[in-house]
Amino acid sequence: MPIARIHFWGIDSKYLFYILVGISVAVFLLGVYSRVSVWLAAVNREKVIVSREGILNLLMDGLFGRRIFKGDLIAGLMHFFIMWGFIGLFLGTVLSTTDYWIIHFLSGDVYLIYSFCLEILGLMFIAGLLTALIRRYIARVSRLDNQAQDLWILVLLFFCVLTGFMVEGVRLAVNMPEGESVSFGGVIFSSLPSSKEQAEAVYPIIWWVHSLASLFLVAWFPFSKLFHVLAGPVNIYMASQPEAVVSRDEESPEGPGFLFRDMINFSACTRCGRCNEVCPSASAMEPFSPREFIAQANEYTRLRYNPLSRIKWFREKLIKSVSALPEISPEQIWYCTTCRACLEVCPIYIGAFEPIRRVRTSEIEEGSRVPNLLTKSLETLYMFDNPWERSKKKRGEWFGDLAVPDLTAGAKADLCYFVGCTTSFDTRAQGLARSFVKIMTHAGVSFGTLGQKETCCGDIARRVGEEGLFEEQVKKTMGLLKTYGIADLVASSPHCFNLFRNEYPLYQSPGATPLRVRHYTQVLEELMERGLIKPVKRMDLRVTYHDPCYLGRYNNIYQAPRRLIRSIPGVSLVEMAHYGPDSLCCGGGGGRLWQELEDEKKLSEVRIREAADTGADIVITTCPYCLIMLEDAVKTADLEGRLRVMDLNELIAESLGLGEEGEESTIG
Template structure:
């Protein structure tokens, strides 16, 4: 006899099933429409382009789940079992419907293979779900939450899988087909019934139980964190899409863009961001996960399809208040270090969303830290966040003979953009002085902008003060254009990132004759190039053990990890010892995201102190960094953590100048 399967065998009345299926799809569609209605608040402002590369990325990282394995193989394996078990069973259900409604193909050898694959898929799903419950409730992995929904979802899906096996087992017990062994789990369960009559009586009950559980689960998806099944692929696709800048005067009332709304829906609350967040690690009342939940709830409250119903809107607002574990003032805790994005399986760009939230706060003029507000006023009036004066901008170079490119315009000279912190803060000035000596030693023609050097606008951009940022960008761009500057090197990774990544999108908003383009490098790249050309030759051995601290805006933001290490390793007698957290996994010093210009946050120990303890554990003599903010933060932490007699903090320029014996 040819193996086959009879659909809806002994299931009556079938029309009830179809009615429930229509209801399920209606609820599912409504749920999706609610999310899309929120997304659409930003679609009219930004476009989405087709990218075959991003489609392959969705397949690789969304469907195959390769990114989930990063840093947690157990979680990746567990998730793989669940998603592939679920997908295979879902496709198998669709195939069964196609066999019944369109054309029969589930018979013979193909049906046997079909049955065997679905049995394996069910076991994969059950194994993954049990593993997930063990990780959350037995092993109690710290980053995982234990809310009611976190228990409901796996238990519900487990009930779907088990009820499916019981329905299969009772059917096989009642039919006793000769090919029953191919459905090996169902065949084993068929022995739970003593005879065909008992199995026949049980089968409709288990079939309807499985159908109701399955349809209820599908309808529940858009109203739970399970919606990430649909939102995550979209989030992954959008990750590399070019940003479209909207001028301040053209913006609408929405806080977040459509991309950020999709990112929020893609979040699974897996807690990886919490695990690596430096603010959370220092015991501060901030986690990226709580921010995302708060922002998502706010969007639903504002733009839900049913908001026209006053009672519903009031209920949503009350729900947001009751569930809120986050208030807007906490957005200033974020250092925008991007560690969360580095580990997020679905590329939820929390730092960008934080900046958007800050922008709204700045616009409303509420809840901005006082010190930061004063610093922004300084940027507006005096072109720096540090002091209410322009006169000290070039004081660091008073003993150095440096060409001023505002007076001696020369497009062939390298423009050394010193930056606000490096030129104004006493400790950071040594960075600039050392770099100037290195450039002179290597006979590199260069100059600075002297007292006329403006702020690049980074502090305003991180604070969400986009109007001030656009003003500073115009100041820099116009000055570069008037001086014919084509090649720029920066002290600060923040200036470097702003020039390299923030300016170009804004340039597209200007008239063609006003658009300015220039090459920009961080000084570590210039040092590595000079080393490669043979312009830097180290002859004396220093006999030092050093460890290198990766600045967030140099490393994670711009992927410059190797250049500084190449320079360090080239110095004779210098042994590089890596900290536990290095390269893309580096720990933030706590100075980014405008934290440098804010009142001290509650945290014990401080982020910088945690970093210094990790540096001390390497046994190094010196901590090397390549950012003026990191230099200041780590120098202060050296004193407060009691490590002054064990470690020194140096900028890479200072180390190179020492190796070259430049006084």
């Protein structure tokens, strides 16, 4: 017998095999069709554009699984082995089919190399699968929650590859051509049958078992979590697509109105649980979990938009698997702080917070289940143009004795300081504004504020899904900026900053001059680089820095505040257990500051304890929400006297000798 790929050795009914192949491929295609049609049921399907970043991510995160390695090397290797084992063996089958039907090339040395490669891939596959089984069922990695399909998929894959080796082994037991020893995996199994006759007898049985298992896998594929093989890469590509404006108007249908990207997100999730590990709410054991939310949303959309759900059997099966008609339970959505940590760790860029906003919008429009305090905060925002229930006339009260030019009263300046509601009205956060103004004045910067005319940028409305109110605030604020010819703006709050920088442009008419937007940390850094501020006062302090979510994860500003802190003589910066992109939310974002929830935990206490654990004297932050939340946590966590919370402006002002009177003695 020549050395070559052997097809259908001893198998008579190959036509039966091809009929079965036809059936399993048909089921596969039907499954893919049903899931893709759920994607296409999305409202306002945005146009997909060609993006270099998307392609690059697709290569790095798709083919190499870059993000799977992050923080979990073993998981990365495991997935790499399974993925490439799977792809390799699939390609092997494609080549074999080509060899049989189209052009015969698998012979001689080519065949031997082919065979050897498949052996390696098969072993890789087995190694990956065993690692997965050990992680799930022996080492019991805590973030994995082991559902039935997790086990069955691993067992089925393992069974397919094992019977594959056995098919080869039993064939080799009958006839071992010269050179076939490269098939070292199969060789192991060739000693299993006691005689050639026995091998010849069992061969068709094993061949059929292997074939049927593999064909079942193909058919089941799109209905199981294996669908991530197809949806994951799409999701990776879509992650870098520009944000779309989802205008919702009075005519929009009820319900969450998920976007194209949301739908792909839902279908691509494999429940790896990384999001739950980093979610501040889920890890504080609040009744929210990003993973469960995505799973619920997946079931919800699959049942509603899947063409197969018109078939009774399928619908009932789907309902049974979640024990009731899938709904997205409305209470959970208010716990999300929109901190973006879930997106940061997801290997395929699924973030729960965006689709959560869609559900929030639908709850806001429905009205009756909106948390009590939030209802009041939003009504206040509408009436007073700020969520603090303060009259507009009191917006400038924090000025005190400071001279702050008012751009709406004739003052001319290059830079507009957008103070923000919280910084304007909260007595603690006012310290941020006062220090910033002192630094700017000290540096001789030409700046002014919008005085009492300043509006609420609409961040709270946006985060809690009150789209109508958000649009009102955008219109009002853009009109105000236009009236006073504002082209360069600096914000106190990373929340206002993020909105101006990333979301306002979506509402701007095309052709309008884009607004230059900076957060105060960027302005301070520039002033320092230009030598306009030189921290001179030595302060022997150990400080730690808390990254606000909307400055860090949302806008990638991690280094500017750290460089500013390090520029102060005597100050040493120590990092907390979570910092930079892994920073832990203070619990104030996403509208959490504006509502009271059942079983709510003090997320800020978790964070302040981390800060205290560094042994720092002061925790510095750059966001008024974080400032309020952490300041409060110092008191409730009984850390008063041990740890202080300061805004970066306050620290810099202090080092420039501009500190508030009477406070000087308390530092250093």
